[in-house]
Amino acid sequence: SAVISQKPSRDICQRGTSLTIQCQVDSQVTMMFWYRQQPGQSLTLIATANQGSEATYESGFVIDKFPISRPNLTFSTLTVSNMSPEDSSIYLCSVVLGAEQYFGPGTRLTVT
């Protein structure tokens, strides 16, 4: 199994600023994902971040807004840039280990 931690767990940020979310996994994993979970809505995949390659972004998400780093097999960061209130959401890190997908506890972001 994989245990995932995220920092920060929550934050309140001013519009126009940026926040970097960290994701740490206790196992080495190749496949890592970042999701957004808005209230009452399903999880939306932002990007897939495999170590050793550029992140692959889903339709509607761009690297300038959500830059991702994946420096090694246990760590990744997602930055939410130039934030607006519409970016208020829970951001989830997730990995695949074996045949199973694991999720972090999420980072609750509020943009004022």
Added chain:
Amino acid sequence: GDSVTQMEGPVTLSEEAFLTINCTYTATGYPSLFWYVQYPGEGLQLLLKATKADDKGSNKGFEATYRKETTSFHLEKGSVQVSDSAVYFCALSDHYRTFGTGTKLQVIP
């Protein structure tokens, strides 16, 4: 594209009541189907899965059967407990993209 439709919540049940949370899907091919559970303050955890038609996934008293003819994967439990209070997500395997909107279950003593 692929999609999952999940019954809306919240669902409030008394302890020991029977639970059904409906999930239907639209997909090309033959996806695997999953139920995840999210307890307060925690990440999603895999509850059960089924990889082909007529498979039944089960765990912790929960069951779901992969029904290809009705494109459904309804979650059931015969007797819920207060500790089952959580949000439940239905999902299918399309490169980790498709999740339901989640159904909040509250079980009262």
